[in-house]
Amino acid sequence: EPEVTQTPSHQVTQMGQEVILRCVPISNHLYFYWYRQILGQKVEFLVSFYNNEISEKSEIFDDQFSVERPDGSNFTLKIRSTKLEDSAMYFCASTDGLVNEQFFGPGTRLTVL
Amino acid sequence: GQQLNQSPQSMFIQEGEDVSMNCTSSSIFNTWLWYKQDPGEGPVLLIALYKAGELTSNGRLTAQFGITRKDSFLNISASIPSDVGIYFCAGQLKGSNYKLTFGKGTLLTVNP
Numbered sequence: 001e002p003e004v005t006q007t008p009s010h011q012v013t014q015m016g017q018e019v020i021l022r023c024v025p026i027s028n029h030l031y032f033y034w035y036r037q038i039l040g041q042k043v044e045f046l047v048s049f050y051n052n053e054i055s056e057k058s059e060i061f062d063d064q065f066s067v068e069r070p071d072g073s074n075f076t077l078k079i080r081s082t083k084l085e086d087s088a089m090y091f092c093a094s095t096d097g098l099v100n101e102q103f104f105g106p107g108t109r110l111t112v113l
Numbered sequence: 114g115q116q117l118n119q120s121p122q123s124m125f126i127q128e129g130e131d132v133s134m135n136c137t138s139s140s141i142f143n144t145w146l147w148y149k150q151d152p153g154e155g156p157v158l159l160i161a162l163y164k165a166g167e168l169t170s171n172g173r174l175t176a177q178f179g180i181t182r183k184d185s186f187l188n189i190s191a192s193i194p195s196d197v198g199i200y201f202c203a204g205q206l207k208g209s210n211y212k213l214t215f216g217k218g219t220l221l222t223v224n225p
Contacts, residue, residue, distance in 0.1 A: 004155075031211055042217045043156065043201065048210040055210040091155050095211050100144050100163070102205075102213055104155035 002026045004105035006092050012111045013082055021077045021108045023092030032075045033093040033102070034067065036060065043091065049075065050097075082112045115140050119202050119216030127224050132189045134200060134219040141182040142204030146213065147174075150199045159200075160187070192223045 005024045013019050025032050034046040047057040049067055057065075066078045075094075079086055092105040119136045126132055136145070144163055148156035160171050162178035162185060169176055175188045189196055199220050203213040 006155075033212065035213075043203075043213075043215040045212045045214070048212050050210060056212060093213075097211065099161070100205060100211055101158055101161050102146070102211065103158060104148075106155045107153075109153070 002028075004092055004094055004103055006090075006105035006108050008108060009106065010109045010111070012113065015084055015112055016081050019079050019082055019110065021079075021090050021092075021110070023075045023077075023105055024073050025075055025092065025094035026096075026103060027073070028096060029094035029103075030097045031055075031095045032067075032069070033095075034077045035091045035093060035104075037089045037091065037107075039088070046077075046090075079110075082110075084112050086110060087112045115142075115204065115206070115214050117202060117204055117214055117216040119219060121219060122217070123220040123222070125222045125224065126192055128192060128194060130192055132192055132196075132221060133186060134202075134221075135184060135186040136202035136204075136216045137184040138204055139183070141206075142214075143182070143207040144205040145176070145178050145185040146203045146205065147176050147185070147187045148201045148203060150201060150218070152198075156201060189221075192221075194223050194225050197221060197223050 007022045032049040037043045047061045048055045089107040091107045095102045146161045147159045150156045160176040167178040173190045199218040202216040
């Protein structure tokens with residue numbers, strides 16, 4: 001069964017460093033997302049991406065964040081200068097836009113020290 | 114932004130019992146989805162609901178899309194230990210790029 005994959009599973013970084021989180025969405029899907037979950041809290045929407053551009057972003061997704069689909073399979077989230085409060089699980093998700101079911105990857109745990 | 118109120122926050126039940134949890138919203142959604150999350154993993158889709166009043170089952174799970182489109186419930190019958198986890202409701206609004214708004218989750222503990 002097709003699934004969303006994410007790498008790395010855990011990333012530890014120093015405050016101020018840049019990180020890139022990687023995702024491979026399900027191959028025939030057209031809409032891609034990043035969500036964040038701070039430990040013990042709910043999942044929060046960060047950004048949606050369609051047709052090679054950002055279609056919507058939340059107030060969390062400030063200038064430190066960027067997304068890219070560098071080729072036909074990968075979808076990345078970059079945090080330019082990490083802050084302590086960026087520590088969270090980051091989930092990638094995708095949907096085909098037809099049946100609206102959104103499938104999530106296993107997540108990347110980002111720890112900022 | 115839209116807020117989802119999910120209750121209860123946590124439940125502690127005996128194996129074999131039925132359990133019910135629900136979500137309400139102050140505004141309507143076009144689609145309701147229920148996810149389960151195990152510790153350290155991503156949410157896994159359980160059930161998706163597309164029409165007001167729709168009742169859908171997936172094995173021991175049953176979920177309904179409220180008539181007002183502002184609420185949904187999830188029932189689990191005859192619970193087993195592997196049902197343990199956090200259950201999230203999520204609402205999706207038409208024309209919103211299909212982004213999901215999540216509830217705060219219900220932590221389910223099943224005592225064998």
